[in-house]
Amino acid sequence: MLINEQERNALYKVIYGRRDVRSEFMPTPVPNEVLLRILNAGHHAPSVGFMQPWDFVVVSEEFTKAAIKQGFDAANAQSAQLFSGERQEKYNSLKLEGIMDAPLGICVTCDRERNGPIVLGQTIKPEMDLYSTVCAIQNMWLAARAENIGLGWVSIIDDKVLRAALDIPERIEIIAYLCLGYVSEFSEQPDLEKHGWLARMDINDVIHAEKWSAQK
């Protein structure tokens, strides 16, 4: 099945318009069929040995979100201490999560034992199942953007907090906690670029011909 130019341009529009949303969430409910389309996009990600190791825990109760938010606050206070001076001030001025603002949370996990102990394609690189789960997240991120729904990946939470709040067994790997919801706007630039935390690198500095060590 061929993709035409218009469809190709639509993909690039979604890729370039995607943001890691923290500040612009609105309480507008996300219809269930829209949520299902986003999850189904995740479920159709590539996976090593076709093992489909992901699970999606959909969080919508205030009580659950509050426990997760508390975990973020503790982890964030601890993290801020790793920066100093101006950099710490800047860190503390950034909003790094939208846990309570977003109507939905999705915890994405990886079941490393799914479909048997030996996984085709994972015999040499044991982390492949974790990476497959991340591919599912990126599919969901783009699907959400195409639904005009913002998504933010909150990584400043101890796994222990999510395990307790969402009753996740020890043998299950926690990959991400995502916040989802309609937004007041999608920023033109990533938040951290806009606020001067770091600049976008020149793409020529990350492309190498034939050898990693080659003149970029």
Place this chain on the structure above:
Amino acid sequence: MLINEQERNALYKVIYGRRDVRSEFMPTPVPNEVLLRILNAGHHAPSVGFMQPWDFVVVSEEFTKAAIKQGFDAANAQSAQLFSGERQEKYNSLKLEGIMDAPLGICVTCDRERNGPIVLGQTIKPEMDLYSTVCAIQNMWLAARAENIGLGWVSIIDDKVLRAALDIPERIEIIAYLCLGYVSEFSEQPDLEKHGWLARMDINDVIHAEKWSAQK
């Protein structure tokens, strides 16, 4: 910027039509501007703390590919031994790479020290930079599909082989070796589903409400 229904449907068409390609590569050269659009899609993936930790080593020489193919053959023979009986026969009947057939290879790496020792968003979950790099790969996978270019992730190669062939320093993490090229067709189903290795799971079995342990 709003995404309209037609654009949204285009994204889903790309997501559902994407395949992990091994068998259908054609030697048709990939124009440089098309390759650049695919790499640029990767470069616009989300990254923890906006660190953009990825590098893309573009492989096009037969000599380099042959060294990588040799590494695959050794790793694949070793991997086949982990299966037995009918499962091993099936394993050996599958084509799991298109290294020599695809006109291009891209090795995707992660520079864990890029932009300083402490990374915003990575203070609690140290694997976040690896996951950002995987997001870049999934962006490239979808961009390739939108360009009607097949992409296959070959994970059955020892990192040592890629390090030697592509001159990758020890401190740089190797995430993936990707094969890229135009294809004779995109399969309707994933290869491993088509060949009966595993079936597609019911999406309802991977969605949980509020608790991982909840009735699915």
